[in-house]
Amino acid sequence: MKTIGLAVLASAALIACGDPPVSAPMSASLTQGATLYAAQCASCHGAKGEGQPDWRERKPDGRLPAPPHDASGHTWHHPMEMLVQMTRDGLVPPLAPEGYQSDMPAFGHILSDDEIRAVLAYIESQWPDEVKRMRAERFKPQTSGR
Template sequence: MKKTLIAGVATSLILGGAVWIAPAWTADAARPTLPYTDPARIAEGKVLYADYCASCHGTNLEGQQPNWQDRDADGYLPAPPHDETGHTWHHDNALLIRIVREGTEAIVGGSYKSNMMGFGDVLSDDEIASILGYIKSTWPAQVQDIHNEINARVLP
């Protein structure tokens, strides 16, 4: 009886610890979620966005450069806006997290050119999710719903 109780408590502590250390941005690595309705995470994401993203993507997510869909003379696309006029919401959460973590060139591959570096050595996955959660929180409800549908279609 005592051994069973001790084993049960130990198992609970181990499982509880695993849940505690698991990234808060996802319960399933194949279908990560973004904290776009969590006020604390949105506030954190807004600060991180200002520090790491706004110089290229605009203080208000509006983009900094005109013609963001046209390559420049060197073959690079300008940084897109992250508001609803951009294409961020066209991509599922897992891809967005990978783009921020690894950089666009690493994701697309081939001869694709991008100035978007990977931030995986600078930001944790939780911080990346907070930034993306902040971005998503600014989109109109209809765009959020479409983005949620995109995420629901992603196969594990």
């Protein structure tokens, strides 16, 4: 029943966001990522990854609003394994300074690492090609100078 509810919620979110282009059907993993994003992430990060308003300005409680996951944010600036760890464990050391307070919950008790990777792949699939190229260049595997 929970899976059906998630599928309905994800379908509604995908309709609200617009269907993916017919020329680029989503893989099963991206569909799973879209479903999980709609159920677990969109309430804070926005249905289209737009984040919360004024995401760079601290709220009265000192915490930062949820950042965007679209090209205007900084998600694409981080390596995949760091994003997996942030999502799974929350913003805790060594990913954030000791005592850092965030509204970002840890999802490790809700989502498996594979589900987290599917969500992140879905987020990445929404970025423009230019951002994908910059990210690939930024995280290009290092080769030895031999």
